[in-house]
Amino acid sequence: MTEDWRFLFGYTNITVNGVILLMILFNLLVHKLQQLQEAEFVKKNKRFKSLSTRKLCYRFSIQEIQRATSNFDEDLVIGEGGFGKVYKGIFNPGPTVVAIKRLQSMSKQGSVEFRTEIEMLSKFRHSHLVSLIGYCDDGYEMILVYEFMPVGTLADHLHKRVRQGDTSMLPLSWIQRLKICIGAARGLDYLHTGTSTQHRVIHRDVKTTNILLDENLAAKIGDFGLSKITPSNQASIFVSSHVKGTFGYLDPYYFLTHRLTMKSDVYAFGVVLCEVLSGRPAIDLSLDEEQRGLAGWAKRCFRDGLLDLIIDPRIKGLAFHGSLDEFVKIALQCLKNEIFRC
Numbered sequence: 001m002t003e004d005w006r007f008l009f010g011y012t013n014i015t016v017n018g019v020i021l022l023m024i025l026f027n028l029l030v031h032k033l034q035q036l037q038e039a040e041f042v043k044k045n046k047r048f049k050s051l052s053t054r055k056l057c058y059r060f061s062i063q064e065i066q067r068a069t070s071n072f073d074e075d076l077v078i079g080e081g082g083f084g085k086v087y088k089g090i091f092n093p094g095p096t097v098v099a100i101k102r103l104q105s106m107s108k109q110g111s112v113e114f115r116t117e118i119e120m121l122s123k124f125r126h127s128h129l130v131s132l133i134g135y136c137d138d139g140y141e142m143i144l145v146y147e148f149m150p151v152g153t154l155a156d157h158l159h160k161r162v163r164q165g166d167t168s169m170l171p172l173s174w175i176q177r178l179k180i181c182i183g184a185a186r187g188l189d190y191l192h193t194g195t196s197t198q199h200r201v202i203h204r205d206v207k208t209t210n211i212l213l214d215e216n217l218a219a220k221i222g223d224f225g226l227s228k229i230t231p232s233n234q235a236s237i238f239v240s241s242h243v244k245g246t247f248g249y250l251d252p253y254y255f256l257t258h259r260l261t262m263k264s265d266v267y268a269f270g271v272v273l274c275e276v277l278s279g280r281p282a283i284d285l286s287l288d289e290e291q292r293g294l295a296g297w298a299k300r301c302f303r304d305g306l307l308d309l310i311i312d313p314r315i316k317g318l319a320f321h322g323s324l325d326e327f328v329k330i331a332l333q334c335l336k337n338e339i340f341r342c
Helices: 002-009 021-044 062-068 111-123 154-159 174-194 252-257 262-278 294-303 321-334
Strands: 077-081 084-091 096-103 132-136 142-147 199-202 211-213 219-221 228-231
Touching: 062 084, 062 096, 062 132, 062 142, 077 096, 111 132, 111 142, 154 211, 154 262, 174 199, 174 211, 174 219, 174 262, 174 321, 199 262, 252 262, 262 294, 262 321, 294 321
Parallel strands: none
Antiparallel strands: 077 084, 084 096, 096 142, 132 142, 199 228, 211 219
16 A cells, blocks of 8 residues: 555655745845836736725626626637647737636535635736636636736646747746746745735645646746635644545645645645656556556666766756756755655
8 A cells, every 4th residue: 555655646745935035035036026027017917906905806898808808719729638728819909918716606626616716816916826817707607817928838838739930839948947947936935924924725636637827937826626725833734525636746745645835835836846847747557567656767767877867868968967956955855754754
């Protein structure tokens, strides 16, 4: 039984670093810049009331959403999953380009998750979190309107096959991958320590498909439907319901005990780091059994000095040894867990 868990998750014990003064100053600066950006957005789009004034974001009518998406034109679909479809939308005057996520009424992400995401992204704003512009809840509709992220998700750039002539999906360089990981880490650190002195946020679904990229390849964490807010002095949240998250990224401690902690996010981020280094998904059933779970396989490669087996061929020989060594050390720290000691 223990060997099965080791195959799925690897050996883990998570270390959470404290927030340094530089990060606090950085977050204060970002907050001020976001206030200025929000004021500019409201100025250009008079019908959108300020989030800081309303506390919640703008509520769109279904007619506004239909106009922005040409009545949900399939040619405007830019993403799709178990939750529903994401459309590229345009609001006029402006024009203001947005991403519109239309949740299926019977999707896994139900009304509770819909409300959770609205409340989360209305309260917490950071340069490395996707901004929520508004929502629509007319009738049975559950629609979220986000800032448009033109370069797609981190998963797109790591795993999608590049079509000939498609320059938008060129392989990410080692420097670009580092920049994306640092940005995602800053967003996650803000959720865990920077939202307030009384509360922290556990995302609960950190993965490469939930890390979006803007035109400058700046990383922004999205999809907060499964997130939980917990008092900062509380060690963990006891979750009596089924464990939620994505297989391949689940922290084994959370999976086995149903006790959700910040370490659950850190473990998932460790899997993301392994994806970035290897260019392969968290779970790949087409591979041999010992390689199917990326976390366990990466852990073995790291410890046995077999980086050549795991590193993405697209960046092999291009990663600087100093940064590569530190990258591997951080990934190992994230993938540690108290359940399996070695």
